[in-house]
Amino acid sequence: MSEARAAADAAAATVLVVGAGPVGLLVAARLLLLGVPTRVVERRAAPGSGSRAIGVHPPGLVALASVGADADVLAAGVRIVEGRAFGAHGELGSLRFDGDTPVLAVPQALSEAALCAALERAGGSVERGVTLTGLRRGAAGRLEATLLGADEAFVDAAVVIGCDGSGSSVRTLAGIGWRGGAYRDRYLMADLPDVSGLGARAEIRLHRAGLLESFPLPGGWRRVVVRVPDEPAVVATDRGDETAGGPSRSAGVDPCVAARVCALAAERGGERYDADAARMTSAFGIERRLATRFVLGRVALAGDAAHVLSPIGGQGMNLGWLDAVALAEGVARGLERGPGALRTELEAYGQRRRRAAQAAAWRADVNTRLGRPVGPLGARLRDAVLVRALRAPFDRALTGAFTMRGLA
Numbered sequence: 136m137s138e139a140r141a142a143a144d145a146a147a148a149t150v151l152v153v154g155a156g157p158v159g160l161l162v163a164a165r166l167l168l169l170g171v172p173t174r175v176v177e178r179r180a181a182p183g184s185g186s187r188a189i190g191v192h193p194p195g196l197v198a199l200a201s202v203g204a205d206a207d208v209l210a211a212g213v214r215i216v217e218g219r220a221f222g223a224h225g226e227l228g229s230l231r232f233d234g235d236t237p238v239l240a241v242p243q244a245l246s247e248a249a250l251c252a253a254l255e256r257a258g259g260s261v262e263r264g265v266t267l268t269g270l271r272r273g274a275a276g277r278l279e280a281t282l283l284g285a286d287e288a289f290v291d292a293a294v295v296i297g298c299d300g301s302g303s304s305v306r307t308l309a310g311i312g313w314r315g316g317a318y319r320d321r322y323l324m325a326d327l328p329d330v331s332g333l334g335a336r337a338e339i340r341l342h343r344a345g346l347l348e349s350f351p352l353p354g355g356w357r358r359v360v361v362r363v364p365d366e367p368a369v370v371a372t373d374r375g376d377e378t379a380g381g382p383s384r385s386a387g388v389d390p391c392v393a394a395r396v397c398a399l400a401a402e403r404g405g406e407r408y409d410a411d412a413a414r415m416t417s418a419f420g421i422e423r424r425l426a427t428r429f430v431l432g433r434v435a436l437a438g439d440a441a442h443v444l445s446p447i448g449g450q451g452m453n454l455g456w457l458d459a460v461a462l463a464e465g466v467a468r469g470l471e472r473g474p475g476a477l478r479t480e481l482e483a484y485g486q487r488r489r490r491a492a493q494a495a496a497w498r499a500d501v502n503t504r505l506g507r508p509v510g511p512l513g514a515r516l517r518d519a520v521l522v523r524a525l526r527a528p529f530d531r532a533l534t535g536a537f538t539m540r541g542l543a
């Protein structure tokens with residue numbers, strides 16, 4: 136795109152998307168495909184290379200298909216065919232993920248790269264190194280945004296969409312509340328060469344001392360996650376710029392974390408991984424938070440700006456993608472039909488997606504609690520319940536919960 140054309144498009148932008156994480160990229164690409172002039176600003180100078188999300192669920196894949204990013208994500212990922220669960224006293228059962236819409240493991244950076252390519256195909260691009268610092272009501276119901284690092288400091292927009300993550304400036308500047316808090320649970324994770332022989336299967340071990348889970352990754356790697364024991368003496372070190380509720384996005388290896396992950400994995404019945412070969416480690420705490428509203432006037436929130444779930448169960452990004460599609464389609468319809476229709480569409484989006492976020496947060500909460508350390512009696516009870524839950528006819532409901540059925 137020529138500079139003159141980019142400047143003209145920027146001036147005409149109707150929607151300003153703040154944040155080019157996986158959710159901002161999808162909402163911007165979808166808006167552009169629906170014919171809505173859209174501008175997307177991102178404070179980071181370069182895309183993140185670290186890895187948080189890996190799980191891509193069937194509804195998330197459908198959302199990606201709405202901007203043509205599904206083929207790239209399918210090509211980049213590993214299809215998880217089965218999840219096996221172990222309790223304190225052996226195997227509990229398994230769930231098969233072999234329908235038409237697969238469950239994938241794809242490092243978040245690859246999903247974001249696929250979405251960047253989709254955004255460019257739709258005629259857009261990310262303005263990097265640009266930070267939203269102010270937001271106020273302008274003329275005729277429009278909004279005026281202050282941007283640091285952009286050519287022009289003030290931008291006029293009909294709608295501002297905050298996809299700027301859990302610390303959202305859009306949410307704060309709009310005065311929207313943020314409820315919830317941190318869990319006491321802490322986790323370590325590492326990407327390690329796959330010596331498990333498990334292939335495309337995921338494994339979850341509900342050991343009495345805490346959760347161990349492992350997932351296949353592309354290229355012969357495995358993501359191993361362990362819940363850290365509660366004693367204060369084993370508070371984890373972290374390699375990067377950990378923020379509340381999430382790990383660093385920058386890839387890096389802390390040898391202490393890698394060694395601890397491998398030791399805890401072996402203790403809890405997992406494989407013997409080689410800590411020296413880790414290519415990424417992270418230590419993180421988790422949060423459960425929900426914006427008091429997803430929409431206020433012409434300001435809308437999507438993704439982690441609106442909701443943060445426990446990542447145990449891996450659904451936060453997928454939930455954000457579902458927000459993104461619903462919001463883009465609502466905004467496009469509203470802008471076409473007039474201000475009254477836009478208000479109605481935005482309100483409907485806010486109410487519907489907030490209910491979905493509450494349901495997803497509840498499921499993630501159950502997953503998190505199941506992975507906590509338990510005594511001998513608690514372990515027997517937990518195992519007995521899960522053995523039944525993993526058998527027909529209950530296994531279908533459980534598969535649905537793990538694959539985000541009902542959250543679109």
Ligand SMILES: Cc1cc2nc3c(=O)[nH]c(=O)nc-3n(C[C@H](O)[C@H](O)[C@H](O)COP(=O)(O)OP(=O)(O)OC[C@H]3O[C@@H](n4cnc5c(N)ncnc54)[C@H](O)[C@@H]3O)c2cc1C
Nearest residue numbers: 154156158178188189190267300438439449450451452453
């Ligand atoms: C360990 C871990 C594992 C996870 N695993 C999964 C999983 O398997 N599956 C899943 O679905 N989810 C998972 N998640 C959750 C997932 O990572 C998040 O839900 C997802 O990244 C949220 O995307 P987002 O685009 O809403 O926000 P973010 O990814 O946080 O992106 C926000 C962007 O906004 C930018 N920004 C912030 N403020 C401004 C500003 N003022 N101006 C301009 N730009 C700004 C930031 O730089 C950033 O790039 C996991 C999370 C963690 C912590």
